Amino acid sequence: MVPDVAAQDTPAVRRPALSPSRAGDFKQCPLLYRFRAIDKLPETPSAAQVRGTVVHAVLEQLYGLPRAERLPERARALLAPTWERLLSEQPELAELFGRDAGWLDSAGGLLAGYFELEDPRRFDPEACELLVETELPSGVLLRGYIDRLDVAPTGEIRVVDYKTGTAPREIGEAKALFQMKFYALALWRLRGVVPRQLRLMYLADRQSLAYTPDEAELARFERTLEAIWQAVLRAGKTGDFRPSRSRLCDWCSHQAHCPEFGGTPPAYPGWPEPSAGEESLVDRVD
Template sequence: MTAEAAWQLPELSVPCLRVQDMQAAEDQQTATATPATTVRRPALSPSRASDFKQCPLLYRFRAVDKLPEVPTKAQLRGTLVHSVLERLFALPQPDRVPERAKELLAPAWAELSGERPEWAQLFAAEDAGQVADWLSGAEKLLDRYFALEDPRRLSPEACELHVEIELDSGVRLRGYVDRLDVAPTGELRVVDYKTGAAPREIGEAKALFQMKFYAVVLWRLRGVVPRQLKLMYLTDGQSLAYTPDEPELRRFERTLEAIWQAILRAGKTGDFRPNPGRLCDWCSHQALCPSFGGTPPEYPGWPEPDPGVETLLDRAD
């Protein structure tokens, strides 16, 4: 049996749970198990941890000030493709074909843009062809996905899985896994879809940071080190697979604890310093950054209850 075949489960037909279904069940359970006044503990997400590593001031702008950011059309397309793949795995296995996936694009976009009307405003109202061309680009990403694997041969345990754990040190980790595969032998594979091209050194390190974050959470939740962390890059149709081990995850866990302690120290004083670098060209907040002659808004104080929230756009990148 090949390494890939170990994850193919044609004998199972249970569709992957969609995040809406899982979240609804979780919300109902929380409502019956805890009082309405329960406040979620502050937590660290992979995106916000990566922000702080990259630039503490970027972390502050996003997690503390919660400044709005206008997404690019490429980011929205990534969000849309993630939504379609989530819906695709909710279908019975025989129905997970390219044509069916493409049929899901328009309704998925209608739902997403209905929930966030400002996203639709990125397209000129008088040019209906813009949306059609944009959706055509999403179709190409789906074609490349199907070139990488056959979803009819897979039965993931969950899609867009919310995971959360509090480490012994008191650090709370929280995030969403694109897809979790479980082999008949019990081995775990964490799958993440990237709608960009396979990255260079900086991007690859950032992507692996995110995947190791999920690996730590799943290891602590289930007592099993994930057998494989798999990144699927849909722009150029490449995959990157990585196998972590327990000593590595222990070291990475200590890294996350150190990041959280540094965030807490900065949170007490408001001293979130900029760290200018090559990624500044893509930052939405240059006008407020001292490194570019700007002035940040007055520090509002440490946020409650939860500075670790990830957005749909975070999870689609």
């Protein structure tokens, strides 16, 4: 049989998946989930989010260097070329900073905060910016990116997440813990090992918080994600994604389309394909 060349060249359709960001969106406001995952309304990242993206990229590159070269001055030297590379991919980001050519200094301050929290010359991570994807026994597909994964010689796993944003702490920490449990569950299902530690590194505050999950807790969290996904599917069939007003509306980019603020959502386009779980630049850092 002659192979179907056209079929081979067609990218495989990816099933809709649940990511930490999209699950958090639906919990916060089902209509926000729809705007981001289904309508895919444009959303300009903030200056803080772009700064966080640059810092994350520099730290990823830092761990690609030999241990002896993982020094503060080397990390700072990576800032400008990393920013230029991001600008070449998304030139519109330059408008966020106007004529403020010194904004990279604030990114340098975040890197300095990182070096106060740990010495990257002491170990090699297993992976940085790691994509994890797994299907739960219930059929829910999980997908997300882990900032850094450390694996000890004894096999113990540590999940590390860098926090660079300015969200209010009581909101930011709840969101961060939800995100970390998501990664812990995905790794448990992928590897059969519960991560020994979930570590949040707040670079601006020079603080590091550690959390130790257990199997029972992750099993409960799995049921939570399954319930969220079932609610997403029910809304997806009808297009009934209702707004949920809260303090977080103050930071929402989509008030012009939200009935809570006198707006009108676009016509419902139907359940998305290929994926409702992709994460954008806006999602990847807080």
